[in-house]
Amino acid sequence: MKTIMLDMDNVITDGSFKELIEEFLNTEINLEQTTEYDYVQKYTAPFKKEFWEWIKDKNFYENAPLLDNCKEVLERINDKFNIFIVTSYLWKETIDLSSNNLKNKYEYLRKELPFISPEKYIFTTNKNLLNFDIKIDDRIDNLxxxxxxxxxxxxxxxxxxxxxxxxxxxxxxxNWQEIEKILTKELNI
Ligand SMILES: [Mg+2]
Known part of the structure; x- marks a missing residue:
């Protein structure tokens, strides 16, 4: 069975990062006009200390929807591939509070994708050290x-x-339909 590394942030869910920053700054952020990965750091730079103090107890995954068709596709392919969810949880600005983020990620995955066993969660920032048949991520380095x-x-x-x-x-x-198409093709080879 082929192994899949599946990223969480911006592949399974967008979380509520943007909404929380908008709440803190009391302004709207348009990601269409943003190209930086670290936009959180950019927008909050002038209020760095206050921001990380405010955000440290927040749950980035509370009320965060899964991306369209993510669950349906995963349910269909879950017994055809060996799927691991590989995700980073460290916040370098508040590194010792990252355990909150780890807990929130764990609970979100348990609740939203109960058919994927927690034994298949890999919490790490060093994804490029891992070899998989198929890697799915929104960052090139992680592939x-x-x-x-x-x-x-x-x-x-x-x-x-x-x-x-x-x-x-x-x-x-x-989108997830395109993922399913590629994976289905893999099964037929
Ligand atoms: Mg990601």
């Missing part, structure tokens, strides 16, 4: 070590050209 590399479109990677992706043998997907 290293994958025989098949699938990049999930997000605000920070939308400007990476097809040429650049081709060079690295990376396939871009925009």
């Amino acid at each position: 290293k070590g994958g025989k098949i590399k699938i990049l999930f479109t997000a605000w920070h990677n939308k400007n990476i050209s097809d040429e650049e992706l081709q060079k690295e043998n990376i396939i871009r997907v925009n």
Whole structure:
């Protein structure tokens, strides 16, 4: 059975990062016009100390919906692949409070995707050290070590050209239906 590394943030769910920052700053953030991965740090830089003090007890996954079709596709393929959810939980600004984030991530996955065993969760920041048959992530660096590399479109990677992706043998997907199509093809080979 082929192994899949499945990223959590911006692949399974967008969480409620943006909404929390908007609440803190009392303004709207348009991710269409943002290309930086670390937009949280950028927008909150002038109020760094207050922001991290305010956010440290918040749950980024409370009321956060799964991305469209994520659950349905995962339910259909779960017994056909060996799927691991690989996700980072460390917040470098408040590193010793990261255990809250770890707990929130764990509880979210248990509640929203109960058919994936917690034994299949890998909490790490060093995803590029892991080898998998198929890797699905929204960050190119995390796809290293994958025989098949699938990049999930997000605000920070939308400007990476097809040429650049081709060079690295990376396939871009925009939604979960496209993931299912690629994986179904894999099963027929
Ligand atoms: Mg991600």
